[in-house]
Amino acid sequence: MGKPTGFMDYERQSRHERDPKTRTDDWDVYTLPLEEHELKEQGARCMDCGIPTCHTGIMINGMTSGCPVHHLIPEWNDLVYQGQWEEALKREHKMNNFPEFTGLACPAPCEGACVLGINESPVAIRTIELEIINRGFKEGRVKPEPPKNRTDKKVSVVGSGPAGLACAAQLNKAGHRVTVFERHDRVGGLLTYGIPEMKLPYSVVERRVNILKEEGITFVTNTDVGKDYPITKLQSEFDAIVLCGGATKHRDIQVEGRELKGIYFAMDFLHANTKSLLDSNLENGEYISAKDKDVVVIGGGDTGVDCLATSVRHKCKSLTQFDIYQKKGEIREDDNPWPQWPVIHQVEYGQKEAAATFGDDPRAYAVMTKRFVGDENGYVKEIHTINVETTTDENGQRIRKEIPGTEKIWPAQLVLLAIGFSGPEQDLLQKMNVETDNRSNVKAEYGKYKTNIEGVFAAGDMRRGQSLIVWAINEGRGAARECDRYLMDKTNLP
Known part of the structure; x- marks a missing residue:
């Protein structure tokens, strides 16, 4: 362990973010790398745990705890602190073929299981992971390695x-x-x-x-x-x-008015946007545009967040994200102990961008869609909802109870279903x-x-x-x- 007191000496610092309002004018990566001295400090925060749990990759109560590819996290954290980037890259590639993918898009269950996370901010593992591989590419260390011998299979x-x-x-x-x-x-x-x-x-x-x-x-x-x-x-x-x-295979929502035009699966929306962006920088118009529309995203997960971020870049008129669950607390509940994935309130990049653009977090909590209502041309124009209370019965089944008097009508000309597969x-x-x-x-x-x-x-x-x-x-x-x-x-x- 390079610095036994690192976790006491340095605060957590993940990748910097570009300004959440101005970055919505482009499609560039919204994060920025840390400086080398900052990365070394983050590596120094790794505690040299007697029994590290960041790399376990197990399921606890249906949630992932630790890294499923069993990354050698304490090893490459220490190597980064020591400035041994080439050795860190070797350790990183040993267990993960594509650390650049996980470094950018993984929700980092490793950090949820970090021992330091019991009572402090966890080590910025994903940030370090990404910088190791980015530096490896930049310095020409990531090269093709074809096999020396071939089978006949x-x-x-x-x-x-x-x-x-x-x-x-x-x-x-x-x-x-x-x-x-x-x-x-x-x-x-x-x-x-x-x-x-x-x-x-x-x-x-x-x-x-x-x-x-x-x-x-x-x-x-x-x-x-x-x-x-x-x-x-x-x-x-x-x-x-x-x-x-x-x-x-998309999960769907079966309510009155589902057949109306203007209601799409989130993945169809994202796929069309990326293809048009890559093919023509959106100039061919072959995508589902959110421009000047009241957009409602149904679903509180990562895909829903991606829909928020895409819609803001289209310059939508307004933006709302329905979450079926109540707003989570800022700290773990008693039934969600470490090293389980922390079920706490988080503000993701698309939600930050929506708040910077429209003045408030776009989420509406404990909201259930009751019906879609269309205009005379068969296009969706509004959503009727009611608030619900979600509980769990003795068999572990979720029970949702509607709360009378919480009915609401939301304007919507574009609805994106982000409720999974x-x-x-x-x-x-x-x-x-x-x-x-x-x-x-x-x-x-x-x-x-x-x-x-x-x-x-x-x-x-x-x-x-x-x-x-x-x-x-x-x-x-x-x-x-x-x-x-x-x-x-x-x-x-x-």
């Missing part, structure tokens, strides 16, 4: 999100010939089209994909397996298949006769990743349901290991 990976990319990277390291199929025009899955540019720029994804290409991985885009590429051809041409198609799309799975569980996810044991079909594996959200980037990377790496074992009867992959 060919593997197809269906889906190029974080699980698919991690799986492909690991299988390629084992020497197999890997082809990744992506149904959209750009590689990256939800990394590319589900996370906005100001949070995770496509250039960051493309930079890593180009390295993977130089290492020998083949990417086939605009190809929807099962439609554009027959299943029989896939099975005959490859020795193994890994399904990493994600959980992209219910599981993977079923068409490909049904064509391949892959078994699913009672939640419609691919039935494959965690750690084994084998489906009921010989030589077919599954990983990421397609197997576990909607989850975090770090879980997708964890599963992609694990599925690669088991696929390699299947092909070679043994494996050296971690």
Whole structure:
């Protein structure tokens, strides 16, 4: 440990943020890096815990605690404090193929499980993680490393999100010939089209994909397996298949007026915006515009926040985010002890931007949509809501009770549904006769990743349901290991 008193000497400092009002005039990353001396101070705050929990990656009460890719966090924190950036990069890449993705877009369950976080602000782990990899790229230390030897095995990976990319990277390291199929025009899955540019720029994804290409991985885009590429051809041409198609079946809201125009799934809104932005800087107009509209985002999670940030940049008229739950407290409740993920009130980047633009936090709490009302042309014009109280019964089921007298009407010409996903799309799975569980996810044991079909594996959200980037990377790496074992009867992959 470089500085035993670091956590007492230095306050927490995460990446700086650009001004939340002026940054909405562009699509550049909203954060700014720390200076080197600031990063060393943040590394010094790591406490050299007797039993560090930041890297555990376990589920507690349905929430992730610690890092699912089991990052060697105390090691590279200390190395940053010592100024040993090259060694820190080696430690970082040892467990995570893509620290630049997690450094920008992971919610950092590692910080929620940081021992210092019991009674102080946790170590700024994600900030340090991102600066290690950014410095590695800047100094030319991140280079293609194609395998020295090749096997005669060919593997197809269906889906190029974080699980698919991690799986492909690991299988390629084992020497197999890997082809990744992506149904959209750009590689990256939800990394590319589900996370906005100001949070995770496509250039960051493309930079890593180009390295993977130089290492020998083949990417086939605009190809929807099962439609554009027959299943029989896939099975005959490859020795193994890994399904990493994600959980992209939208959750919907079933209330009166849902059929009205102007109501969209959040991911359709984000996807169209990013594609138009990358294709033409929005000049082609092929996106869902929030300009001069009263926008309501239904859903309080990260995707909803991304919709807020995108709508503000479109120059919307007003902006509201419905959260079904009550406003959370500033500190942990007794039933949410460390090292669980802290369920506390947080203000995310899109909410800061909305507040800077319109004067107040955009969230409305404990609000449930009752009906949508349209105009004479079939477009949504307002939302009728009521406040609710949410409790949990003895079986752990949520019970929502409407509160009389809290009815309200909200103007809305654009409604974005950001209430998550219910599981993977079923068409490909049904064509391949892959078994699913009672939640419609691919039935494959965690750690084994084998489906009921010989030589077919599954990983990421397609197997576990909607989850975090770090879980997708964890599963992609694990599925690669088991696929390699299947092909070679043994494996050296971690």
